[in-house]
Amino acid sequence: MRRLALDAGMARIGxxxxxxxxxxxxxxxxxxxxxxxxxxxxxxxxxxxAIYVGLPISLSGSMTASSLMAIDFAKRLRELSSLxxxxxxxxxxxxxxxxxxxxxxxxxxxxxxxxxxxxAALILEFALQSEREGQLAGKSLEEFDV
Numbered sequence: 004m005r006r007l008a009l010d011a012g013m014a015r016i017g018x019x020x021x022x023x024x025x026x027x028x029x030x031x032x033x034x035x036x037x038x039x040x041x042x043x044x045x046x047x048x049x050x051x052x053a054i055y056v057g058l059p060i061s062l063s064g065s066m067t068a069s070s071l072m073a074i075d076f077a078k079r080l081r082e083l084s085s086l087x088x089x090x091x092x093x094x095x096x097x098x099x100x101x102x103x104x105x106x107x108x109x110x111x112x113x114x115x116x117x118x119x120x121x122x123a124a125l126i127l128e129f130a131l132q133s134e135r136e137g138q139l140a141g142k143s144l145e146e147f148d149v
Contacts, residue, residue, distance in 0.1 A: 007046050008055040008127035010093065010119050011076045013069075016042065017119030019127045020049050024135070026127035028120035039079045046086060054086050055141060057093030057126045077144050089141035091126045 008026065010017035015031040016038055032041050046054060056077045059069040077088045133140035 004052040005049055006053050006055060006127060006130060007042075007049065007051040008057070008091070008123045008130065009042065009076075010057045010122040010126060011073045012119060013072070015119045016076075017121070017123035018042070018045060019120060019123035020045075020051065021127055021131055024131060026124040026131055028117070028124040031117070031119040039076070039083055042080060043083045046084065051086065054080065054084075054088045055091050055126055055130045056080075056088060057122065058090040058141075059093055074144075074147050081144055088144045089130070090144070090147070091130055091141040093122070093126050 006021040008019045008021075010019075012034060014034055016034050017031050018029045019026050020029050021027070029045070032038055032045075042054075054077075056073055058073055059067060061067050073090070077090070080086075081088060130140035
């Protein structure tokens, strides 16, 4: 069963997909009026059974404007699809993605989309690890009363 992970930002949405136990960065799409439809089209094309959305909460654990944007994005996805949607705490994933790309010799300033896709892969890695341990990763969309 494939899974899809999203790192939803104001400008771009990083997308990653699982292949077996691997989390692979796929692409970054523009966060535009059609981003929801594009995301669902990717999910359908890849045959995924669940979507994980990164929840950008503050280091203190409180919700931010970006958190609310991610929740709103997931709500719109729910209107277009019946796929299960779960949120994964994504604190520091972008920094980790930048570090990974830097170690691979990539210029992070010139590869923002690549960073977003890599951040989505980190979100997915956490979710897959949780599943391997017999746990359902993250919180479901229904658990948020926002």
